[in-house]
Amino acid sequence: MLGYIFKRVLYMIPTLFGMSLISFLIIQLPPGDYLTSMIATMSDSGQAVDPAQIERLKEIYGFDDPFYIQYLKWIWGIVSRGDFGHSFEWNQPVSGLIWGRMGSTLVISLLSLLFVWIVALPIGIYSAVRRHSIGDHVFTFFGFIGLAVPNFILALVLMYFAYRYLGQSVGGLNSPEYAEAPWSLAKVGDFLAHLWIPIIIIGASGTAALIRVLRANLTDELHKPYVITARAKGLPEYKVILKYPVRIALNPFVSAIGWVLPHLVSGVTITAIVLNLPTAGPLLFRALVSQDMYLAGSFILLLSALTLVGMLLSDLLLALLDPRIRFN
Amino acid sequence: MTDPAEDVVLSVENLSIDFRLRTHILHAVENVSFELKRGQTLCLVGESGSGKSVTARSLLQIVDRPGSIVGGRILLRNGSAVTDIARLDPDGQAMRAIRGRRIGLIFQEPMSSLSPVHTIGSQIIEAVRLHSDLDKRAARAKTVELLRQVEIPNPDQMADRYTFEFSGGMRQRAMIATALAGNPDILIADEPTTALDVTTQAEILDLIKRLQVERGMAMLLITHDMGIVAEVADDVAVMRFGRIVERGPVDAIYHEAQHPYTRQLLASTVKLTRHVEGRVPAAAASSQPLQPILSVRNLGKTFGWHGKTSSLRAVDDANFDLYPGENLGIVGESGSGKTTLGRLILRTVEPTTGSVIYRDKDGGEVEVTSLTKKELRGFHREVRLVFQDPFASLNPRMTVKDVIGDPLIVNGLAKGKALEERVAELMRLVGLDPMGMERYPHAFSGGQRQRIGIARALALDPRIIIADEATSALDVSIRSQILDLLLDIKKRLNLSFIFISHDISVVRYFCDRVAVMHRGKIVELGEAEQICTAPQEAYTKSLISAVPNPDPRDKRMLHRHRFVAPVL
Numbered sequence A: 001m002l003g004y005i006f007k008r009v010l011y012m013i014p015t016l017f018g019m020s021l022i023s024f025l026i027i028q029l030p031p032g033d034y035l036t037s038m039i040a041t042m043s044d045s046g047q048a049v050d051p052a053q054i055e056r057l058k059e060i061y062g063f064d065d066p067f068y069i070q071y072l073k074w075i076w077g078i079v080s081r082g083d084f085g086h087s088f089e090w091n092q093p094v095s096g097l098i099w100g101r102m103g104s105t106l107v108i109s110l111l112s113l114l115f116v117w118i119v120a121l122p123i124g125i126y127s128a129v130r131r132h133s134i135g136d137h138v139f140t141f142f143g144f145i146g147l148a149v150p151n152f153i154l155a156l157v158l159m160y161f162a163y164r165y166l167g168q169s170v171g172g173l174n175s176p177e178y179a180e181a182p183w184s185l186a187k188v189g190d191f192l193a194h195l196w197i198p199i200i201i202i203g204a205s206g207t208a209a210l211i212r213v214l215r216a217n218l219t220d221e222l223h224k225p226y227v228i229t230a231r232a233k234g235l236p237e238y239k240v241i242l243k244y245p246v247r248i249a250l251n252p253f254v255s256a257i258g259w260v261l262p263h264l265v266s267g268v269t270i271t272a273i274v275l276n277l278p279t280a281g282p283l284l285f286r287a288l289v290s291q292d293m294y295l296a297g298s299f300i301l302l303l304s305a306l307t308l309v310g311m312l313l314s315d316l317l318l319a320l321l322d323p324r325i326r327f328n
Numbered sequence B: 001m002t003d004p005a006e007d008v009v010l011s012v013e014n015l016s017i018d019f020r021l022r023t024h025i026l027h028a029v030e031n032v033s034f035e036l037k038r039g040q041t042l043c044l045v046g047e048s049g050s051g052k053s054v055t056a057r058s059l060l061q062i063v064d065r066p067g068s069i070v071g072g073r074i075l076l077r078n079g080s081a082v083t084d085i086a087r088l089d090p091d092g093q094a095m096r097a098i099r100g101r102r103i104g105l106i107f108q109e110p111m112s113s114l115s116p117v118h119t120i121g122s123q124i125i126e127a128v129r130l131h132s133d134l135d136k137r138a139a140r141a142k143t144v145e146l147l148r149q150v151e152i153p154n155p156d157q158m159a160d161r162y163t164f165e166f167s168g169g170m171r172q173r174a175m176i177a178t179a180l181a182g183n184p185d186i187l188i189a190d191e192p193t194t195a196l197d198v199t200t201q202a203e204i205l206d207l208i209k210r211l212q213v214e215r216g217m218a219m220l221l222i223t224h225d226m227g228i229v230a231e232v233a234d235d236v237a238v239m240r241f242g243r244i245v246e247r248g249p250v251d252a253i254y255h256e257a258q259h260p261y262t263r264q265l266l267a268s269t270v271k272l273t274r275h276v277e278g279r280v281p282a283a284a285a286s287s288q289p290l291q292p293i294l295s296v297r298n299l300g301k302t303f304g305w306h307g308k309t310s311s312l313r314a315v316d317d318a319n320f321d322l323y324p325g326e327n328l329g330i331v332g333e334s335g336s337g338k339t340t341l342g343r344l345i346l347r348t349v350e351p352t353t354g355s356v357i358y359r360d361k362d363g364g365e366v367e368v369t370s371l372t373k374k375e376l377r378g379f380h381r382e383v384r385l386v387f388q389d390p391f392a393s394l395n396p397r398m399t400v401k402d403v404i405g406d407p408l409i410v411n412g413l414a415k416g417k418a419l420e421e422r423v424a425e426l427m428r429l430v431g432l433d434p435m436g437m438e439r440y441p442h443a444f445s446g447g448q449r450q451r452i453g454i455a456r457a458l459a460l461d462p463r464i465i466i467a468d469e470a471t472s473a474l475d476v477s478i479r480s481q482i483l484d485l486l487l488d489i490k491k492r493l494n495l496s497f498i499f500i501s502h503d504i505s506v507v508r509y510f511c512d513r514v515a516v517m518h519r520g521k522i523v524e525l526g527e528a529e530q531i532c533t534a535p536q537e538a539y540t541k542s543l544i545s546a547v548p549n550p551d552p553r554d555k556r557m558l559h560r561h562r563f564v565a566p567v568l
Helices: A002-028 A034-044 A051-061 A067-081 A094-129 A134-148 A151-165 A185-222 A225-233 A237-243 A245-249 A251-267 A269-275 A280-289 A293-321 A323-327 B052-058 B093-098 B120-130 B136-149 B168-180 B198-215 B226-232 B250-255 B260-271 B338-346 B373-382 B400-410 B416-429 B434-438 B446-458 B476-493 B504-510 B528-533 B538-545
Strands: B008-020 B025-037 B041-045 B067-078 B081-084 B103-107 B186-190 B218-223 B235-240 B243-249 B294-303 B312-322 B327-331 B353-359 B365-367 B383-386 B464-468 B496-501 B513-518 B521-527
Touching (some): A002 A067, A094 A185, A094 A237, A151 A185, A245 A251, A251 A293, B008 B052, B025 B041, B041 B052, B052 B103, B120 B136, B198 B218, B198 B226, B198 B538, B226 B250, B226 B260, B260 B476, B294 B338, B383 B446, B400 B416, B400 B446, B476 B496
Parallel strands (some): B041 B218, B186 B218, B383 B464, B464 B496
Antiparallel strands (some): B008 B067, B067 B081, B513 B521
8 A cells, every 4th residue: 555655656756857957848838928918018008118227027937938947947046956947927936925825725625525515425325215206306496506607696786685685895805904913813713704606606516526426426336236245234314325325336535636736726716706716816817918937837736746745645535435346 | 815824924915016117117027926935935936027037126116117016015023913014114124124125135246236346345344334333343244254154265355356356156146145134034146057057056056055944044046947956846826927927845746737828938948958959970971081171280379478477368279170061159257268269260369380271162271370361251251150149249330231241241242222122131041031021120029139149150151151159149048049040050051060068958959069178278078978978077967967957856967067177
């Protein structure tokens, strides 16, 4: 088992390297660079552009170097001293910008994963065991709404509701008065009060999808002979179902760990913008628009790394859960 | 039944079970009555769909929805106390106390009847603790003891293994141990050996019988195999279309059957215990020595790398000839390499060594192993395959016409009206009404589907047909019909058959010569009659003697030869 984990971690290194290369390449693909987009913005607003200053900036940032030199400089900085480069737009080191955003992204990912599990598991089991009952139809109905309605619309509706009827300040993860304040008990409470909207929104489609998957898997398992064996032993019905078929139908729950993070970053960026969440999605989006290449590249690299870790975790958990995987 | 005998532990009176389907109500079981007596075995016999499994499950109230008991009583006796199971709440405590504790259940699929993600031990310990107040340690000790009773070697270590680490026979033993965990006084065995090899079947039946006698349990054994009934039953009930058509002591059923269905069932079983009558093997009929149509020499297939310990010799140095008009049987247990051998001949699996020489219509010799892809198609036109599973081998989205006509279309031999006529001719040949050619396979029964599969194989006028377990999935009465059909077609079209089967009786009935395979090797090859009555090799002896004999006055299985395979 340890050998397996070691091998998997080892395999992650070339994968990460490839990902960093590809992400850097993609960021470089559009014509121009940060300076050209800055010059365009400046001339649009009627500011004079000093060609000498531009030349100087170009030299400082190394924009005239060929692609691979730029890449190697960047990656060497990361590997040798944890320096992710400089953000042009924010005019500060990328590492200073990125960690706070990554932290909140991780927290929201994990919490919405928990939310998805807690909601989807009982509903999925109920829907499979009482298939075609009224309850199942109701859940199916809401499940399809969750799948079909775009997240950001759901976000707007919930924000309106929270503002209008709960009198809550909405958007972001903190009320304005706490935004710059140091962490305190009151701030944590405020944080939690803000958290439920993004978690529900982000979890909604995942929950709906997982309910469908669990319902389908469990429906297949419920009539397998080993369930009859368990029943014929004299086990109470709830135990028969929870211990045997649910256990086997649980695999997609664990696989969810692998996809929740990339989903949060790429899938719900619009939602995050609407909700004004300090997560990685909106910042990455801005960085890509303004060709702030080191910021964008570092984000993509870190997210890939986290996704790989998530995949590894879900694979290990799967092996733990299902001996058939462990032994093959 | 006013004064039940002392030893009756369970009596079923006028039991009826309905399935409320969307469009109609299906009477799965109607007015069924029988008794189970301490230390005795009742066999419930019937073909698929006769309602025998549903009856068995109703005794535990675990019939799947939408089935429900609509009439009758199931009286479980405990000394003088009598419980009517049919009146208990299926989810109630009283019913659960009966499941496993009073009545144990073993059933067919040893592959899936235990959970794949829990250890064998944990599943048995659970059953032990449900019906006793033993602590974990004592329950485990009892589990190990149970595993020892069902003759699982190293029970202490095996308790911590998972089902997929067990062979089919071992799983069924573990299943029996689970059923015995609550010390039941009634054991229901629903087709306990159907999925097992014949020698494993004999061992499992021995084991069940022994445990039953030791513990004085009453047993309800459900099977479709009249041979098994003769070997183990005390009483027999024959079921058909949800009713018991005849009931009585085993000897009376076998020797003085009253009901025509019982007689028919017995006749089709007994028919398969001898070679088909009035036929002379083709090779013997002709005065001059015949040229074989197919010669297999030193054929072998190794999976994995050569020389490695992990490599598997699926087929090892196979040699035989197939003569024109001959039926050659290949028998063996699962994993013996018989299916691989069939595929090697067709080269759907590439042989590692050896040669296959085919003599075409003009007497020219073709070395099959060196054919190009294109030439192989011509070979496949003359050597066709009939599959085992009549349900999986027909595309459910193609009409019967498409299925049978497919080889003709693929080879560009017929289309339009000519195709239709050819399909109609083929359907008549296999005894199907050509009117059904626009219907889809789901509209046909298992036997009819197998006929469709045979018609498809015949579409290109082949000279050799390789039938891989072609009758294994069929009920016994259908099985003999299909075999007779194949014999009839063979005579009319001058075909040769390679008939691959695990079922000795089918091979004895159908084949002229038989090759016995064991661990990839052909261990014995000879006339069918000689192999089945006077086998020479130790393995063949054990195989033949493990086949249940459908005569309760001659229980062959109980004094069979045992073959201990040499350690490789």
